[in-house]
Amino acid sequence: MEVPTIVKFKNDYLRRITDDTGIFQHTKFGVPDRAKGYTTDDNARALIAAVLIYRSNKDSATLDLIHTYISFIHHAQNSEGNFRNFMDYNRSFMEDTGSEDCQGRTLWALGFALSHSSLLPDNLLNTCRYLINQALPHIEALGSPRAGAYALIGLSYLIETPDALTYSFPYPHTPTTAEEKAFLPRKFIMDLIEKIAVRLHNQYTLTKGNGWNWFEDSLTYGNSMLPWALLKAYKISKNANLKSTAKESLDFLASQTFSEEGYYKPIGSHGWLMRGGESAPYDEQPIEACEMLLACKEAALVLQDTSYRKQAALCYEWYIGHNSLKMSLIDPQTGACYDGIHSTGLNLNQGSESIISYTIAHLVIHHE
Numbered sequence: 372m373e374v375p376t377i378v379k380f381k382n383d384y385l386r387r388i389t390d391d392t393g394i395f396q397h398t399k400f401g402v403p404d405r406a407k408g409y410t411t412d413d414n415a416r417a418l419i420a421a422v423l424i425y426r427s428n429k430d431s432a433t434l435d436l437i438h439t440y441i442s443f444i445h446h447a448q449n450s451e452g453n454f455r456n457f458m459d460y461n462r463s464f465m466e467d468t469g470s471e472d473c474q475g476r477t478l479w480a481l482g483f484a485l486s487h488s489s490l491l492p493d494n495l496l497n498t499c500r501y502l503i504n505q506a507l508p509h510i511e512a513l514g515s516p517r518a519g520a521y522a523l524i525g526l527s528y529l530i531e532t533p534d535a536l537t538y539s540f541p542y543p544h545t546p547t548t549a550e551e552k553a554f555l556p557r558k559f560i561m562d563l564i565e566k567i568a569v570r571l572h573n574q575y576t577l578t579k580g581n582g583w584n585w586f587e588d589s590l591t592y593g594n595s596m597l598p599w600a601l602l603k604a605y606k607i608s609k610n611a612n613l614k615s616t617a618k619e620s621l622d623f624l625a626s627q628t629f630s631e632e633g634y635y636k637p638i639g640s641h642g643w644l645m646r647g648g649e650s651a652p653y654d655e656q657p658i659e660a661c662e663m664l665l666a667c668k669e670a671a672l673v674l675q676d677t678s679y680r681k682q683a684a685l686c687y688e689w690y691i692g693h694n695s696l697k698m699s700l701i702d703p704q705t706g707a708c709y710d711g712i713h714s715t716g717l718n719l720n721q722g723s724e725s726i727i728s729y730t731i732a733h734l735v736i737h738h739e
Contacts (some may be wrong), residue, residue, distance in 0.1 A: 385726055395409060411473055426738075475522040482503065587621060635686050652695075660690060702721065
């Protein structure tokens, strides 16, 4: 199979489907579908993509996007500290609080932004700190394994980044008030990371068996976030059980998603993969290639095994033609990403999740 080796990356499309409120959720082909409005999920992930773009070009237009996405997240947070998700085109949220996955994904994005504390302006970093601090009391109660994994990854960025946990001041400052001392408490966050990670490990131990090395009786969406989260937690706690579970589960996931022909093929969203069954062949979603790429990159680093780097490269190549359809998902005219592979070919819509996923995958794989 011949695969393109060079794809010109364009970031115009991300701007094109973002207005002064946020990034639109869906498009009709390449035109924003205003009837579908916006989601915090997409604006959080768009924040990750925009930070990566800004890291590579440091242009003011991208910094404006970062402002827009953080502003959306700030508006999404309710008075209790949880994040609402769905917003209509009239800028009205359609719920009091979003899904658990929304809470976790937003923590991931905010933590990732704070891991670039030397890149972003202090006022944006302080806003991210504030939003996480308000959400922190609700994280331990997240029951969804994926939601916990998303949040764990975001919190891990805080622990890994010097000065991420304290407000930035234009002058030397030592926390003095009780409120300042209670802000983003490091020990509390480290304990929270360990609790969520051990919970994932225990769920894996209870569920695996008979060749099924997974946390649940199904492989559905966002699978790679689970082993990725355990890899991040292991780096912090050095709990060997987390490392072992991460490797075993990621290898199992790879066995189900890399074809014998040598390309990446995510679990199809029309039926998923149930224990003892066959994987649904379609639809293949761009976000799955992105998240698997991120997990494999982490595994290559933590496990000191270059084979995972090769798997990460295959995940990126999925976008540019090394896939079951042998077709690129990148629109050469606009740089947009098609919404996936379904039974009749490419899904020609080009929504926000797709371009965000491709942008993250491209910039991560090319930032060695």
